[in-house]
Amino acid sequence: MNHPASFSSSRDASLSRRSFLKGLGVTAATAAANGAEALAADLAQADRERPFGPGETAVGFVLDGVRVQARVEPRETLLEVLRTRFGHTGAKEGCDRGTCGACTVLVGGTPVYACMMLAVAADGATIETIEGQAIGGRLTPVQQAFVEKDGLQCGFCTPGVVLSVTALLRKDPRPNEEAVRGACAGHVCRCGSHPRIVAAALEASGVKTASQMEVVSGGRHHV
Amino acid sequence: MSDWPSETRFLGKSTPRIDGPAKVTGAAKYPSDQQPAGMLYGAILRSKWPAARVRSIDLEPARRLPGVRAAIVVRDGERTVRYYGDELAAVAATTQRAALEAIAVIRVDAEPLPFVVDEVSAVRSDAPRVFSDEASNKGEPRTGGQGDVDVGFAEADVVVEGMFATQVEIHHPMETHGGTADFRGDELTVWHSTQGISSVRDGLSDALDLPQSKVRVLCSYMGGGFGAKFGAGVEGVLAARLSREAGAPVRLVLSRFDQSLAVGNRPSTFQKIRLGAKSDGTLKAFSIESYGCAGYAAGGPSAGGSTNSAFPAPYIYRVPNTRTSHREISINTGPAAAFRAPGHPAASFGMESIMDDLALRLGMDPMELRLRNDPSELRRREYAMAAERFGWKAKYAPPGSSSGPLKRGVGCAGATWGGGGRGTQAEMEVNPDGTLEIRCGTQDLGTGTHTLIAVIAAELLGLEPADIGVRLGDTRFPPSGGSGGSTTAASVSPAIYDVCEKAMEELKKASGLDYVRGASWKQACRKLGISPLVVRGQWREGLSSRGAGGVQMAEVEVDTETGFVRLVRIVCVQDCGTVVNKLTCESQINGGVIMGIGYALYENRVVDRATGVILNPNLETYKVPGFGDLPPIDIVLLDMPERGVIGIGEPVTIPTASAIANAVANAIGVRVTSLPITPDKVLAALGRIPGRKNPHEEWKSLFET
Numbered sequence: 001m002n003h004p005a006s007f008s009s010s011r012d013a014s015l016s017r018r019s020f021l022k023g024l025g026v027t028a029a030t031a032a033a034n035g036a037e038a039l040a041a042d043l044a045q046a047d048r049e050r051p052f053g054p055g056e057t058a059v060g061f062v063l064d065g066v067r068v069q070a071r072v073e074p075r076e077t078l079l080e081v082l083r084t085r086f087g088h089t090g091a092k093e094g095c096d097r098g099t100c101g102a103c104t105v106l107v108g109g110t111p112v113y114a115c116m117m118l119a120v121a122a123d124g125a126t127i128e129t130i131e132g133q134a135i136g137g138r139l140t141p142v143q144q145a146f147v148e149k150d151g152l153q154c155g156f157c158t159p160g161v162v163l164s165v166t167a168l169l170r171k172d173p174r175p176n177e178e179a180v181r182g183a184c185a186g187h188v189c190r191c192g193s194h195p196r197i198v199a200a201a202l203e204a205s206g207v208k209t210a211s212q213m214e215v216v217s218g219g220r221h222h223v
Numbered sequence: 224m225s226d227w228p229s230e231t232r233f234l235g236k237s238t239p240r241i242d243g244p245a246k247v248t249g250a251a252k253y254p255s256d257q258q259p260a261g262m263l264y265g266a267i268l269r270s271k272w273p274a275a276r277v278r279s280i281d282l283e284p285a286r287r288l289p290g291v292r293a294a295i296v297v298r299d300g301e302r303t304v305r306y307y308g309d310e311l312a313a314v315a316a317t318t319q320r321a322a323l324e325a326i327a328v329i330r331v332d333a334e335p336l337p338f339v340v341d342e343v344s345a346v347r348s349d350a351p352r353v354f355s356d357e358a359s360n361k362g363e364p365r366t367g368g369q370g371d372v373d374v375g376f377a378e379a380d381v382v383v384e385g386m387f388a389t390q391v392e393i394h395h396p397m398e399t400h401g402g403t404a405d406f407r408g409d410e411l412t413v414w415h416s417t418q419g420i421s422s423v424r425d426g427l428s429d430a431l432d433l434p435q436s437k438v439r440v441l442c443s444y445m446g447g448g449f450g451a452k453f454g455a456g457v458e459g460v461l462a463a464r465l466s467r468e469a470g471a472p473v474r475l476v477l478s479r480f481d482q483s484l485a486v487g488n489r490p491s492t493f494q495k496i497r498l499g500a501k502s503d504g505t506l507k508a509f510s511i512e513s514y515g516c517a518g519y520a521a522g523g524p525s526a527g528g529s530t531n532s533a534f535p536a537p538y539i540y541r542v543p544n545t546r547t548s549h550r551e552i553s554i555n556t557g558p559a560a561a562f563r564a565p566g567h568p569a570a571s572f573g574m575e576s577i578m579d580d581l582a583l584r585l586g587m588d589p590m591e592l593r594l595r596n597d598p599s600e601l602r603r604r605e606y607a608m609a610a611e612r613f614g615w616k617a618k619y620a621p622p623g624s625s626s627g628p629l630k631r632g633v634g635c636a637g638a639t640w641g642g643g644g645r646g647t648q649a650e651m652e653v654n655p656d657g658t659l660e661i662r663c664g665t666q667d668l669g670t671g672t673h674t675l676i677a678v679i680a681a682e683l684l685g686l687e688p689a690d691i692g693v694r695l696g697d698t699r700f701p702p703s704g705g706s707g708g709s710t711t712a713a714s715v716s717p718a719i720y721d722v723c724e725k726a727m728e729e730l731k732k733a734s735g736l737d738y739v740r741g742a743s744w745k746q747a748c749r750k751l752g753i754s755p756l757v758v759r760g761q762w763r764e765g766l767s768s769r770g771a772g773g774v775q776m777a778e779v780e781v782d783t784e785t786g787f788v789r790l791v792r793i794v795c796v797q798d799c800g801t802v803v804n805k806l807t808c809e810s811q812i813n814g815g816v817i818m819g820i821g822y823a824l825y826e827n828r829v830v831d832r833a834t835g836v837i838l839n840p841n842l843e844t845y846k847v848p849g850f851g852d853l854p855p856i857d858i859v860l861l862d863m864p865e866r867g868v869i870g871i872g873e874p875v876t877i878p879t880a881s882a883i884a885n886a887v888a889n890a891i892g893v894r895v896t897s898l899p900i901t902p903d904k905v906l907a908a909l910g911r912i913p914g915r916k917n918p919h920e921e922w923k924s925l926f927e928t
Contacts, residue, residue, distance in 0.1 A: 075320065089256035090249020092446070094397050095479040099842040102397055130249035139244060147243035150806045153814060154669025155246030156397040156446030162247055181850040188842055190397050190447050191669050192817030194853050196810055213809040215235070216608075218601075218798055218861030 052120050059123040063088070064132025072119040079103045079114035082129060090130035090159040094188065101187035104160030105129050111164045111186070130159035133166070142166045142204040149209065151200030153191035161187045165201045174205055226720070226765055227801055227864055234682045235862060237806040240674045241688055242444070242667070251444045254402035254414040255476045262403065263292050263315040265465050265475030266322035267458065268329050269484065270309040273555040273835025274338035274351070277302050277311065281330040285314050288328065290321035293469035297457065303336070305353055305519040306557050307835050308484025310457045315465040315473045338555040340830045342491060342516045343921050345554045353519050353553040361514075362551035368510075368544075375508025375544030379499025382508075383580045386919050386926075387496065387573040388897040391516075391828040392489035392821075393482070393845060394562060398446020400486045401476035404462035411463055412439045415455065416476075418448040419705030420666055424698045426455035427463055442666050442696035449818070450561035451487035453705050458486075483840030487560025488828060490517040492534075494573040495926045498542075498580075504587050504595045509542040511573070512926055516552040517559030534566045538574040539639050539772075541598040555835055561707060563815070564640060564873040568822055568880055572898060575636040575881035579888060588619055589885065590635055601861075602637050605774045605796040608859055609635070613776040613794040623892020628783050631791070632890025635776045636881035640874035643769025644714030645762045648701035649676075649722045653730065653756040657745035659684075660692035661722065665703035665715050667695055670872060671807030672711055676719050678804050683723035685741025701759060709870025712803060713767035716868040722760025729758050767868040773797035773875060775816070777882040778854075781890040783909055786902030788824055788887055790854035793879070798861040800869035805860075812858050812875045819879020821848045824899050 032040040052074035060069040063086060070085045079096075082088040082105065091114050094102030098116040105114045106128040133140050139147065142165050152158040161184055168175055168183035175183070180201040189197065199209040227234060245251040270277075278301055282294040293315040304311070312329050316322040337351035344350055345360040353360050376382055402415035411433060417423045420440040428435045445452070455463075462475035477486065492515050499508040513534060536547050582589040590610060594603055610616065618633045625631045649663040661680055667673050672695060677688040684691075694700065704714055730739045734750035748756075778791040795816055802808055825846035829838040839845040880898055888894040893908045897918060907915045 073320075080319070083256075084258070087258070088249065089252065089258075092253070092398070093255070093476075094399075095842050097479070097841060097843070100397065100479075130247070134244075134248045139247065143244070143247040146247045147239045150240065150243075150810050152240075152243065152246055152669075153671075153807075153810050154397065154447040155242075155251055155444060156253065156669075158246050159249050184850045188397065188847060188849065190395055190449070190818075190847060191810070192814030192848070193810055194817060194848075194850055195813050195856060198850075211237075211805070211809060212856060213805065213812065213858035213860055215802060215805055215860045215862050218863035 057120060059120055061122050061124060062126045064127070064129055074118065074120050076119045077115050078105070078117040078119045078122050081119040082114060088129045088131050092156055092159065094156070099188070100157070101160045101164070102157050104163050104187070106163055106167055109167060109170065111167050128163070130162060133162070140166065142169065145200040145204035149196055149200040149203050151193060151197040153193050157187055157189045161189070161197055165204065168201070169205055175201070177202065227867070228682065229864065231682055233678045233688060235802045235805065235864070238674055238678050238688050238804050239806060240671055241677045241693065242673045253398055253444045253446055254416040254442055255398055257403040257414040257474070259403065259405055259472040262472045262474055263317060263465070263469055264319040264322045265313055265315045265462055265473045266319070266326045267310050267461060267475070267481065268312040268326040269481070270304040270307060270311055272304060272333060272335045273307045273340060274336040275304050275333040276336060277304055277331060277333040279332045280312050282312060284328040284330060285325040288321065288325050290317040291325045292316060292471065293465045294325065295461070295464055295468060297461065306555050307837060308481070308557055310461070310485065313461040313465055313475070315469045338835050340554050340556055340835045341832050342493065342514065342552045342554060343925055345552050346925055353555055360553045364548045364550045366546070366548045368546040370544030372508050372510050372544045372546040376497070376499045379507040380502040381581065381584050382497060382499040383577060383584055384497045385577050385580055386896060386922050387494045387576055388918070388922060389492045389569040389572055390826070390898050391491045392562060392826045393828050394449040394451040394487055394560070395482060395842065395845065395847060396447030396449060396451065399477040399479060399482045400452060400456055401458045402462065403472055403474040404459070404466040405472035406463060406466040410437045410439070412441065413459065413463060414441045415459055416445045416452060417442050418452045418666065418668055418707055419454070420696055420698050421664060421702055422453055422705055423455045423459060427459060430455065430460040431463055431467070438698070440698045445666065445668060448668050449563050450565065450707055453561065453707060456486060479842060480840045483828070483837055483845065485557045487558065487562070488518065489562035490515045490559045492569040493922050493925050496573055496577045498577045500581055500585065502585065504585055504592045506540060506542040506596045508544040509537040510546040511536045512548045514550050514552050514925055516554055518556040519553055520558035535570050536574065538570050539599065539602070539637055540574065540596045556830055563818060564877050567638065567640065567873070567877045568819065571636060571638060571877050571881045572884060575878070576884060576894065576896070579634065579885045580894065583622060590615055590619070593635070593637060597637060599639070599772055601798060602772045602774060605772065605798070605861070606637070609774050609776050609794050609796040612796070612857060612859060615776060618778065622889050625890065630781050630783055630890040631778065632781065632886045632888070633776065633778050634882045634885025634887070634889055635774060636878035636885065637772065637774045638874050638877035639770070639772045640709055640877065641769045642709035642713055642771060642870040642873065644704070644710035644767060644870070647703040647714040647718040648759060648761045649715070649718040650701045650757065650759045651722045651726045653726055653748055653751070655748055655751040655753065655755065657748040658692065660694060661719065662694045662700040663703055663715060663718065664698060664700040665695050665711060666706055668706050670711065670811055671804060672715060674807060675712060675716065675803050679716055679719045680723050683720060684727070684744060686744060709771070709873040712868050712870045713769065714762060716803065717762045717766035718760050720766050721763055722758060725758045725760050726756065729756055765867065768800060768866050769869060771797070771799045771869045771871065771874045773878065775878045775882045777879070777886040779883060779886040779890055781887055781905060783891060786905035788900060788905065790820065790852070790883070792854050792857070794857045795875060796859040796861070797871065797875055798863055799871040800866035801864045802860060802862045803868060808860065808871055809858060811871050812860070813856055815872065815875030816856050816879050817848050817853060819876045820852065820883065822898060823880035823883040824901070827899050
């Protein structure tokens with residue numbers, strides 16, 4: 001079990017394959033002897049896997065560049081563990097069911113709803129949170145653009161949105177507005193900062209954006 | 224009238240939020256982020272019955288579970304619960320999961336009672352009573368009016384009638400209700416996600432019988448409120464009680480599910496309106512019979528939107544003869560709470576809809592009808608500006624005139640809001656090294672109050688916004704009021720002006736210098752010696768006022784085959800007196816318009832009539848506007864410095880749904896008479912859903928009894 005992606009894909013497949021092969025009396029050793037190397041590797045991997053729980057189990061991952069370890073219950077989400085064990089409260093719980101995006105963190109560079117991932121599934125992964133973005137207090141260009149363009153109001157959804165935009169700009173440094181909206185589509189912002197969030201993301205990619213608001217003199221007021 | 228400087232460096236310009244860096248780095252700690260040492264997790268057991276007689280609650284099974292440190296009932300003795308989600312008991316445990324497991328094993332002995340959860344059924348004579356001692360679920364009518372409405376209608380050349388309905392909207396701030404309570408010795412400290420730290424303090428003091436001086440409420444940041452977070456709430460009281468019982472801090476933050484049931488909503492309305500006018504469009508007579516439903520808690524302050532005072536009709540228009548009658552309906556659902564511009568969006572929807580129906584009958588451009596009957600000179604100017612920006616004259620065509628399955632339409636609507644404010648005090652501490660901190664017992668909901676204070680102080684003291692330390696959200700600071708009704712800016716700004724002026728006076732005295740602003744500030748401060756200067760200021764007349772208005776125009780494209788409404792563009796023209804900070808002002812206007820879009824097209828709490836259960840208690844089935852739903856929003860803001868500071872939060876959300884509804888009616892040539900305007904309602908209005916009954920058939924019975 002390394003990366004979460006390989007965790008979810010290989011685990012189910014290898015378990016069923018192992019039970020099938022075990023039924024035929026095949027082992028990793030006999031498979032290797034017969035030259036079925038891929039099959040042998042699968043079986044060896046499957047043999048190393050173990051069920052978790054119900055007690056705590058050790059997980060380790062790289063959190064904002066630092067190797068960390070924790071003992072977690074298998075049922076604990078990555079979000080809970082980040083917030084309660086590591087004090088990374090920038091990832092917020094807005095719905096706890098993968099709808100609002102406030103808990104978004106980057107796992108292996110990909111935006112993930114931390115409320116929908118078990119902490120044990122993050123074993124071995126590289127995780128980035130909002131706390132790890134500004135190095136030495138220096139805001140990233142994305143963070144800077146959110147401040148300058150006012151891509152936030154209450155700020156509760158902000159850490160997640162900043163991370164989704166960060167991931168987008170790494171893959172696509174010059175996204176159009178459509179791509180920005182797509183990257184942010186998994187985030188709910190109840191304050192209604194959407195237009196300023198889009199402006200911030202475009203600004204961070206080097207596109208100059210204008211305010212949509214024109215202030216004009218109202219003249220003297222007569223009721 | 225206003226004393227604000229006319230030549231400015233920061234006032235009326237764009238200043239990025241001074242708390243922006245904290246919010247984009249995760250450094251900003253919200254009440255739900257607080258984790259004091261030894262903290263326990265609280266959870267609430269809620270009623271699964273929409274109505275029941277609760278005889279007893281046995282907490283022992285919960286207390287026996289590992290990790291459980293406290294378990295309490297909300298109220299001792301037998302009681303009646305009146306909605307699905309009503310709070311019964313609460314526990315505190317060492318982990319969130321232990322707390323959830325514990326509430327699951329609490330035994331409740333209860334007898335389910337008959338219930339009713341839809342407004343129309345609730346007024347039938349055989350309906351179960353929400354309150355058994357009431358003769359009916361229907362309140363007495365509150366009536367009002369002026370002139371002689373019968374004469375007015377007799378004089379009218381044209382009379383139109385209509386029935387309109389608005390839905391229950393849920394606030395759904397991103398940070399759910401609650402916080403963390405720490406009861407130590409005889410003192411209570413709470414971090415509470417709130418719009419009113421002082422009202423939370425007073426509520427907790429009452430509920431726990433503690434002196435107000437022994438309760439401290441903290442809220443530096445909070446994740447949105449929109450009217451639903453003024454008090455301690457049941458969850459706030461339970462957290463404090465659990466903390467007292469467990470002898471440890473307790474975090475009790477609601478789930479999104481809880482949020483949908485029990486902590487407030489915008490009441491539904493049903494409106495039957497008649498409007499009469501002369502053939503030139505001059506309004507002569509208006510009558511309305513309306514119902515508002517604030518769940519089980521109809522009546523009282525939570526009924527916002529259903530009471531006479533909070534239901535402004537005939538909204539903004541001048542009609543010489545009016546008759547109004549408003550009643551409340553009780554049903555077995557959770558209570559209402561103030562919601563951004565209480566009463567106004569619903570009242571606006573009914574009135575602006577019938578105005579367009581009238582314009583159609585008169586063969587008039589709907590904007591012209593408004594210009595003829597809107598008494599506000601300012602709003603009439605705003606209509607002219609909006610029309611030019613939007614291209615109204617070129618775009619407006621009689622309803623249903625675009626060909627093909629995709630139909631374009633335009634609509635407009637106006638709004639008003641009082642706002643205003645007073646009563647705030649603020650304190651400034653100036654250090655000998657020139658650094659300073661302003662403290663004020665208000666709170667920043669995300670509207671940018673920290674920055675508003677920094678902008679004003681920087682302007683007056685001749686410093687930079689970054690030089691101004693701002694601390695809010697602590698009941699130990701000088702008092703302010705709740706942040707609601709667009710009152711914060713108008714309450715706080717004058718107090719900041721005053722404290723700055725006083726600080727400069729005191730600094731002049733202490734330093735012996737006669738000019739202490741800007742470049743002289745540090746030099747003057749050095750003369751303070753070793754003692755910081757502490758001054759207090761307070762709200763005063765002449766720097767803020769009330770009464771903001773605005774108009775909005777919407778263009779939509781309706782797919783008559785799917786019923787889908789696509790927003791093409793929204794233009795918003797708005798005034799708010801002195802503009803303090805353009806940047807945060809623009810954000811608030813966007814926010815109001817976007818919330819109005821949700822009210823127009825998506826948001827609706829759905830209750831199952833058979834079980835009384837809320838069917839969409841989450842954000843995937845309760846739809847709020849998202850990134851894919853939003854059109855360009857063009858804003859024109861009138862800067863009127865002579866009026867002083869006026870709040871902007873409320874007025875901008877009011878006319879959006881009305882303008883969109885009128886645009887949809889203009890596009891398809893037939894009106895959808897209830898919000899939200901979902902595809903099925905559009906198709907039904909077009910007669911494309913065979914067998915679908917006109918909802919008016921059902922609503923009608925409300926007005927026949």
